[in-house]
Structures are given as C-alpha cells and as structure tokens.
Amino acid sequence: MSEAIQLIPGNTLITASPEEGRQLAVKMSRLIIKATQPDATVRERLRGIYAEDPMMLIAIGQTVAAEFATIAAANDYWKGK
Template identity: 40%
Template sequence: MEKWLRSLKTKTPQEGFELAITLAQKGVQYTQPSEKIRKKLRPKYSQNAKSLISASQVIAINFQTIAAANNYWERQR
C-alpha cells in the first residue's frame, strides 16, 4: 500500500472530520483489498442500519483521535 497518511494534524475540525472518514475508508481497503468484492458487498451493507451505525462509530472514534492530536484545535483558540 502507498504511504498516504502524513499527519493527523488538520487546520479545522471540518478537515479533521473528513480525515476521519478517509481513515475509515482506508481501513476497509486494507481489510478487503479487492475492489471487486467491496463493490459487490456495498449494496447489502449500504441498506443495513446496523452496518451504517457501525461505520458511523468507526468514523466517530477516528474523529476523537484526530481531535486529540490537534489538541481539540488548540482549544478553539
């Protein structure tokens, strides 16, 4: 896999949230490297409430980590 994550530091909480989503997506890609299989599975989990809640939880945990790494955006200055 390519080296794509340079830092958890972001300028804003919005950028931090977007990074959290990217981390979740990359986690799926590392776990299931076959794009063909991911595309095959997506219709099923994209309509499953439990799967969507689980995805949201992963993003939230990632966002907590990023927020801490950014010192909660310097305590809102």
C-alpha cells in the first residue's frame, strides 16, 4: 500500500449529519480499494466490470453498510438530528 494515501478524509469519523456519514462510508470503502490498487487506469477498467455486475454491486453495498455502522456508532447515530 502506498503510505501516502490518506485513508480517512479529515482524519475523523465525526460528521454533521447521517448523509455526510454515509458519504464518508462510501469514500472510506473506495480508499481501501485505491490503496490496494493504486493504478488509476486499472481501477477505471475494473469499474467498468463491477458497475455492470449485480453481485459485485451488492457486495459493494455490504462494504458500505459495514463502514457506515462504525461511523454511525461514532456519531451516536446523530440522535439529536
């Protein structure tokens, strides 16, 4: 993994709203793929595959759900919102 990639934008799990927390979950899941496959050309080619593959799209959803669970707990589920 390239040590130069920042894996958590802003270096915090705290967000102002559930929507921003969800966006962070998406970004965090993508940054792991970027760190594992740093070549942007390869990632673009792979994107053409997974964006048309229903099982891969479902699996992406599972990853985001897992990341979001952690972010939501970190924000105490934005209960006041």
